Amino acid sequence: MNFKRIQGASADGLETHPFARNCPWGTHTNDIDPSTKAHDHLDALEWLREFSDGYFDHVLFDPPFSQNQAERYEAGHVNIYTSPGYVKGCTNEIFRILKPGGTMLKLGYNSSRPNGFEISKGWVVNFGGNRNDVIMTILVKSQMVLEDF
Numbered sequence: 001m002n003f004k005r006i007q008g009a010s011a012d013g014l015e016t017h018p019f020a021r022n023c024p025w026g027t028h029t030n031d032i033d034p035s036t037k038a039h040d041h042l043d044a045l046e047w048l049r050e051f052s053d054g055y056f057d058h059v060l061f062d063p064p065f066s067q068n069q070a071e072r073y074e075a076g077h078v079n080i081y082t083s084p085g086y087v088k089g090c091t092n093e094i095f096r097i098l099k100p101g102g103t104m105l106k107l108g109y110n111s112s113r114p115n116g117f118e119i120s121k122g123w124v125v126n127f128g129g130n131r132n133d134v135i136m137t138i139l140v141k142s143q144m145v146l147e148d149f
Helices: 044-048 067-071 086-097
Strands: 015-017 056-061 098-108 117-125 134-141
Touching: 044 086, 056 086, 086 098, 098 117
Parallel strands: 015 056, 056 098
Antiparallel strands: 098 134, 117 134
């Protein structure tokens, strides 16, 4: 994934991908599965909590959002959307670690907008055949907190 190829997002600055698997995108990558090429191998929520406020310019949020994807994880990770509070915890941490005006590229089966973010752009990506379409949105951190000043 390359932010430079996506109109409305820039690729300058620090980038993170908390569910990277073998995706090379990002200056900081993580995946719970130790057999992947990610830099770190922790639970994504715990990993996001390790960064300071306003550290990143961009986040790619592409978690396993179907049971089929979750089953591919050898470490036994579950579909995070079926774990109460997990997605909200991740998006709260992403909001915290993004700089004001920072962007989150979110992929999934919905276009829900976490608090503090505005949708900048959105697409429906068709993979063909019997695979489900994926909704891809660029969200911008629009709400600032006192610590951002």
